[in-house]
Structure formats: structure tokens, C-alpha cells
Amino acid sequence: KLSKRLQAVADLVKSDSRLLDVGSDHAYLPTYLVQQEKIDFAIAGEVVKGPYQIAKNHVAEQNLQDKIEVRLANGLAAFEEGDNISSIVIAGMGGLLISEILEAGKEKLSQVEQLILQPNNHEESLRSWLVAHDFVISSEKILLEAGKIYEIIVAEHGTSELNETELEFGPYLSQEKSEVFRKKWNKELSTLNKILDRLPEKHEKRAEVQAKKEKIEGVLQ
Numbered sequence: 001k002l003s004k005r006l007q008a009v010a011d012l013v014k015s016d017s018r019l020l021d022v023g024s025d026h027a028y029l030p031t032y033l034v035q036q037e038k039i040d041f042a043i044a045g046e047v048v049k050g051p052y053q054i055a056k057n058h059v060a061e062q063n064l065q066d067k068i069e070v071r072l073a074n075g076l077a078a079f080e081e082g083d084n085i086s087s088i089v090i091a092g093m094g095g096l097l098i099s100e101i102l103e104a105g106k107e108k109l110s111q112v113e114q115l116i117l118q119p120n121n122h123e124e125s126l127r128s129w130l131v132a133h134d135f136v137i138s139s140e141k142i143l144l145e146a147g148k149i150y151e152i153i154v155a156e157h158g159t160s161e162l163n164e165t166e167l168e169f170g171p172y173l174s175q176e177k178s179e180v181f182r183k184k185w186n187k188e189l190s191t192l193n194k195i196l197d198r199l200p201e202k203h204e205k206r207a208e209v210q211a212k213k214e215k216i217e218g219v220l221q
């Protein structure tokens with residue numbers, strides 16, 4: 001059984017896609033999707049030898065070697081044009097690392113239809129990267145698991161313009177304003193309040209923190 005987070009990622013992968021899972025760790029995600037018969041080909045990419053070996057063993061134990069190829073590779077170097085990859089998952093990493101992985105292999109993305117990204121932070125930088133490279137965000141999810149809040153961003157080729165608020169809070173998430181979304185940003189508000197409590201009356205930083213608070217309050221209204 002997958003974690004709630006990985007299950008939400010799995011649910012967003014298009015049926016019958018040819019999948020690359022970058023940083024697959026134990027290859028749980030591709031194993032699940034193939035066993036559910038949602039897809040019948042995946043590459044599990046791993047840059048670190050330990051997890052690569054574990055993934056390889058796991059795939060062999062499940063007898064899925066003919067459907068899941070485990071490859072030791074950095075980011076998008078795990079696939080070639082001939083693999084006809086149509087969906088790429090990059091999950092469980094920082095948003096900056098995800099952007100770097102996409103940037104390093106961006107010329108290989110033209111054949112790829114769908115990106116399913118689950119950054120652990122820096123969602124704003126990742127959204128900016130996507131928009132700047134002609135990807136449009138087609139859906140977003142936010143979820144709570146074991147006290148942690150995760151965002152998932154799905155993107156496809158296309159152009160769009162996102163304003164500052166949409167980049168930071170998510171074009172869909174900021175419209176939907178789910179309970180988890182409110183929880184995330186209320187937490188951020190209380191962090192900012194604590195910062196204000198500690199800053200002296202006339203400190204130069206107060207205005208900046210105050211402006212951040214107002215922005216969040218505006219979105220949460």
C-alpha cells in the first residue's frame with residue numbers, strides 16, 4: 001500500500017502512459033501502477049547506488065523486470081527518445097532540485113505530455129520555471145499526511161500567465177481554498193506573527209513581514 005502522498009501522485013498519472021519516475025527510491029510508485037494495470041511500462045531512475053539496488057531487487061522480487069526498468073542515472077538522463085516516455089513523475093524532493101532536474105534535461109521534454117511534480121518546498125520557484133518554459137499547470141492537489149502538508153503540481157505543454165499570487169499559492173489551490181490549504185497558510189501566518197513579536201517596534205523588517213501577512217490574509221479571505 002502506498003503512502004497517502006504517493007497514492008495521490010499515482011492517481012494523477014495518466015492511464016497507459018509510459019512513465020519515468022525520477023528519484024524512484026524503492027520503485028514503489030511504478031510497481032504499484034504496473035500491478036494495478038494502470039500502466040504497463042516504466043523506468044525507475046535513481047542517482048544513488050543504494051536505492052537503485054533496492055529498487056532493482058524490489059522489481060525483481062515482484063517479477064516485473066519486463067515492465068519496469070531500473071536505471072542508475074541523474075535526473076532526465078534516465079531516458080532516451082526511443083523510450084517514448086509520456087509522463088514524468090518527480091516526487092519527494094525540494095522544489096529547487098526538481099526545477100534543476102527539469103532545467104538540465106529540458107530539451108528532452110518536447111515528447112513528454114505530462115509532468116507530475118511533488119515538491120516538498122519552494123513551490124513558487126517550480127511554478128515559475130514551468131511557466132517560463134511553456135508549461136501550463138493543469139491541476140494541483142494539496143494534502144496532509146502525518147502532520148506534513150504536500151502539494152502536487154501537474155503540468156502539460158502550453159502557455160499561460162500566472163500572477164504573483166498564483167505563483168506563490170497555486171492557481172487552482174488558491175481558488176479552491178481547501179481546509180488543508182487554509183491550514184498551511186494559517187501556519188505560515190502564525191510563524192510571521194511570532195517573527196513580528198520578536199522584532200523591535202521600529203525594525204526595518206516589520207513592514208516586509210506585515211506585507212507578507214496581508215498577502216496571505218487576502219488570499220484566505
Ligand code: SAM
Binds near residue numbers: 006
Ligand atoms: N520519489 C520517491 C517518493 O516520492 O517517495 C522517493 C523520494 S526520496 C526522498 C528522493 C530520491 O531521489 C532519493 O532516493 C534520491 O537518491 C533521489 N534523487 C535525488 N536527486 C536525484 C537526481 N538528480 N536524479 C535521480 N534521483 C535523484
